[in-house]
Amino acid sequence: MDIIRRKGGVLLLASIFFILFLGPFTYKLLFLKYPILSKFVENLWTIEVKIQFRGSGGQGIVRHHIPGDDVGQMVLGEEFVSRDLDFFIGKETGNTFVQWSGDRLKGIVHVFYRATVQTWPRTRGLLSSAAKEKDHSRISHYLITKPEMKSISVEAQEFLEGLPGKRETDLEKIEAIYEFLAYSVETVPFSKESSLIAPLKTKKATITQKKNLLIYLSRVAGFPARVVHGLTLGEVMRQAKIRSWAEILIEGTWLPVDVENRFFAQLPENVLILYRGDRLFMTSSGAEELDYSFTIKQERQWAFSLFYASATRVGSIFHEWSLFVLPVEAQQVFRVILMIPLGAVVVAIFRNVIGIKTFGTFMPVLIALAFRNTRLDWGLVLFSGVITLGLLSRWSMDRLKLLLVPRLSVIVTVLVIILAVGSLIGHHAGMYRILAVALFPMVIMTMTIERLSIILMERGAREAIKVSLGTLLVATSGYLVMSIRSLEDFFFAFPEVLFALIGIQIALGRYTGYRLMEYLRFHSFIEDDTGGKASR
Amino acid sequence: MVAGVGMWFDLLKKRGILGINRRNAGFMLLVNPRKYYPLVDDKLLSKQLAIQRGIMVPELYGVIRYHHEIRNVLTIAVSHDQFVVKPSRGSGGEGIVVIAGHGEGRFEKASGETISSDDLMHYISGILSGLYSLGGQDDKALIEYMVEVAPVFEKIAYRGVPDVRVIVYKGVPVISMVRLPTKESDGKANLHQGAIGVGVDLSEGITLLGVHHDRVVSRHPDTNHPIEGIRIPYWDEILEIAALSHEMTDLGYIGVDVVIDREKGPMVLEFNARPGLSIQIANQRGLFPRLMAVDAEKTEELTLEERIHLGQFIAQPERSRGKIERTSHSAFPP
Numbered sequence: 001m002d003i004i005r006r007k008g009g010v011l012l013l014a015s016i017f018f019i020l021f022l023g024p025f026t027y028k029l030l031f032l033k034y035p036i037l038s039k040f041v042e043n044l045w046t047i048e049v050k051i052q053f054r055g056s057g058g059q060g061i062v063r064h065h066i067p068g069d070d071v072g073q074m075v076l077g078e079e080f081v082s083r084d085l086d087f088f089i090g091k092e093t094g095n096t097f098v099q100w101s102g103d104r105l106k107g108i109v110h111v112f113y114r115a116t117v118q119t120w121p122r123t124r125g126l127l128s129s130a131a132k133e134k135d136h137s138r139i140s141h142y143l144i145t146k147p148e149m150k151s152i153s154v155e156a157q158e159f160l161e162g163l164p165g166k167r168e169t170d171l172e173k174i175e176a177i178y179e180f181l182a183y184s185v186e187t188v189p190f191s192k193e194s195s196l197i198a199p200l201k202t203k204k205a206t207i208t209q210k211k212n213l214l215i216y217l218s219r220v221a222g223f224p225a226r227v228v229h230g231l232t233l234g235e236v237m238r239q240a241k242i243r244s245w246a247e248i249l250i251e252g253t254w255l256p257v258d259v260e261n262r263f264f265a266q267l268p269e270n271v272l273i274l275y276r277g278d279r280l281f282m283t284s285s286g287a288e289e290l291d292y293s294f295t296i297k298q299e300r301q302w303a304f305s306l307f308y309a310s311a312t313r314v315g316s317i318f319h320e321w322s323l324f325v326l327p328v329e330a331q332q333v334f335r336v337i338l339m340i341p342l343g344a345v346v347v348a349i350f351r352n353v354i355g356i357k358t359f360g361t362f363m364p365v366l367i368a369l370a371f372r373n374t375r376l377d378w379g380l381v382l383f384s385g386v387i388t389l390g391l392l393s394r395w396s397m398d399r400l401k402l403l404l405v406p407r408l409s410v411i412v413t414v415l416v417i418i419l420a421v422g423s424l425i426g427h428h429a430g431m432y433r434i435l436a437v438a439l440f441p442m443v444i445m446t447m448t449i450e451r452l453s454i455i456l457m458e459r460g461a462r463e464a465i466k467v468s469l470g471t472l473l474v475a476t477s478g479y480l481v482m483s484i485r486s487l488e489d490f491f492f493a494f495p496e497v498l499f500a501l502i503g504i505q506i507a508l509g510r511y512t513g514y515r516l517m518e519y520l521r522f523h524s525f526i527e528d529d530t531g532g533k534a535s536r
Numbered sequence: 537m538v539a540g541v542g543m544w545f546d547l548l549k550k551r552g553i554l555g556i557n558r559r560n561a562g563f564m565l566l567v568n569p570r571k572y573y574p575l576v577d578d579k580l581l582s583k584q585l586a587i588q589r590g591i592m593v594p595e596l597y598g599v600i601r602y603h604h605e606i607r608n609v610l611t612i613a614v615s616h617d618q619f620v621v622k623p624s625r626g627s628g629g630e631g632i633v634v635i636a637g638h639g640e641g642r643f644e645k646a647s648g649e650t651i652s653s654d655d656l657m658h659y660i661s662g663i664l665s666g667l668y669s670l671g672g673q674d675d676k677a678l679i680e681y682m683v684e685v686a687p688v689f690e691k692i693a694y695r696g697v698p699d700v701r702v703i704v705y706k707g708v709p710v711i712s713m714v715r716l717p718t719k720e721s722d723g724k725a726n727l728h729q730g731a732i733g734v735g736v737d738l739s740e741g742i743t744l745l746g747v748h749h750d751r752v753v754s755r756h757p758d759t760n761h762p763i764e765g766i767r768i769p770y771w772d773e774i775l776e777i778a779a780l781s782h783e784m785t786d787l788g789y790i791g792v793d794v795v796i797d798r799e800k801g802p803m804v805l806e807f808n809a810r811p812g813l814s815i816q817i818a819n820q821r822g823l824f825p826r827l828m829a830v831d832a833e834k835t836e837e838l839t840l841e842e843r844i845h846l847g848q849f850i851a852q853p854e855r856s857r858g859k860i861e862r863t864s865h866s867a868f869p870p
Binding site for chain 2: 352355401403404405454459463509510511512513514515516518519521522523
């Protein structure tokens, strides 16, 4: 029969498209060793510094350190947000800082700094290969012991000579000091002793004293030593505190030594280095009631930068012609564009297999794309809000009896006004995600409003609500599918998957089975058949 | 979950229900060449086509194509007390306004509501702008004869004219229903607007039970008059018109809407290239086995009369799934 023959032909075509996908895909997988999923990045953290102060009415300046790329850590992205202040980023003695400033500051001023950082455990091998000190001019600075301590340096010298253990190599010498401070000196919450070397005799010291003593003793022993400030990273940490440890230069390598947490010549991955030296983390002028806090969050994300690195390692035509070679902005655009066909498949499934009614064919995909910028919750609220306001304006115009095209033009204009006002409100309320309403597809929203109002008038509110909810349901599902990060990475690395999608779309095009909703539609006579319902 | 869905689908299948996907991909797309759609989508064209073939249609009083012609409706109104304004490319009965009478610049709609001549002209302007047309393109407004309800339907139609919908597959009328306007449907004969669909026995033209919003009914909700067992007048002619529409439109799967005028008898209102599937609910019968039975015949070799007989034969419930014995061209029983 011709139906089956035709259907078979279509399925054959669909399989050909599937093979077009499988060919390059398996080649990349087997011979170029592409990973199917981009690697899950562990130890990805968001660090947020929230600063708040009261403006004095004049100029206000706040300067604080920010993390930079370092041994075992890489800053992947940064955000600087403040409504009232300008900022610049500077470098000073190897540290990076940001300075915020503004004039005529009144009331409470908020500043946010946010960084996404990836960290790795820092072992000795990694440290000695990466952290070689190249700037020898600054080393002598880290050997200086303050003049008033001259008197005690003799005592310290004597103490060092009396330390137990093998002390032949430089490393062993420092290790002996570390062992003593970390294990032989008791940690006390506070101490009356003001002398730096008192703990050598009392065997009792505060954390700060221990750290200072470590640096001092190292310098006396002839090793450059410095203090490092950083954060301990945890899954979710509010109000995290800065802590510090020492770095001692041995054989050209700065080795981290932490007597408090007992790390010698290594640092775990849950430590973030902020800055080095004796300065304060934050300094300010003209900022009253200055307060700041750290919030740390562990991110669970697929970072595709690592994937890219692994994909381009091997030279191949597939790499040269992969989307990874595009400029980063074009890559970002393509990451979105490649997901659109997937959204289309979602719409096809909802419409042809489930039987959900929607406005227009691809309206849901466009709404889903807009949701990418607003996120789902705000997207649904904003979209419903804009459509409702647009409908109200459409209704109030109804009695004017305008011709179709001018009427649609009025709706477009009203929408633009709504979006502009909405963006301004969002800006002033500090709700930046509202700004994304400007990315809603306006012309399509206009058509939605027009169609919705006609459905409302001719088929009643029930039908209008049904179609609206259907559209939002499909848009939401489309958004959820299109925003799966690992799928996005997969599509970007294997764009040939689009052929497979064509195959699926063709097969869907010949799906002649029932729609799920048809069960409900024809429900009445199935019940009738089983004798359940009286028909007369 | 999947098993449950599969069970549902089996139930639908057992009842022979034609789903929208199968209608489209399995039948419509195969037998309805796209190029013939404009003939049925444009009511003006299909009306002209019907006239050529000698099929009765409601008389056309005038066509309004451009905005500057809108006032012509007032001229037409001078010589016709009653008329219908409809978009030429409208779908699903949308955009149709029935003027049952007028005077002193006021027009009375079939619903009893009166509108001013400005309202009427604005309405026509909406039609011309494509408000009701498929895809929103510019459209024409047709002004035509208002069909008068045949006596047999008077008690079961609320302020409107019932029409008989026949689905014709490869020239064979396979299923039919009468659509009765209700108060809810505002005198319109469209099921989704609240009209009642009443199944019709194809051989006799006698009404069966009805369906209102997918619920089975035996009486008209507004008049409480029974809707079952009514003999539709001119039934043989209606089936003939339906079967003939296949040759007329060159479409293999088509819905033909016929109205019965009190005096002029049956006339074609419109053709529909995408007829809905609710007709199955109205008849409490699935369409799929009947379409398969038609596919089993060499319909192109049959005469008009044979095709009608074939349709009536396969529509008989007890035989609908049986194989049709054929010894010669016209071997199936009349």
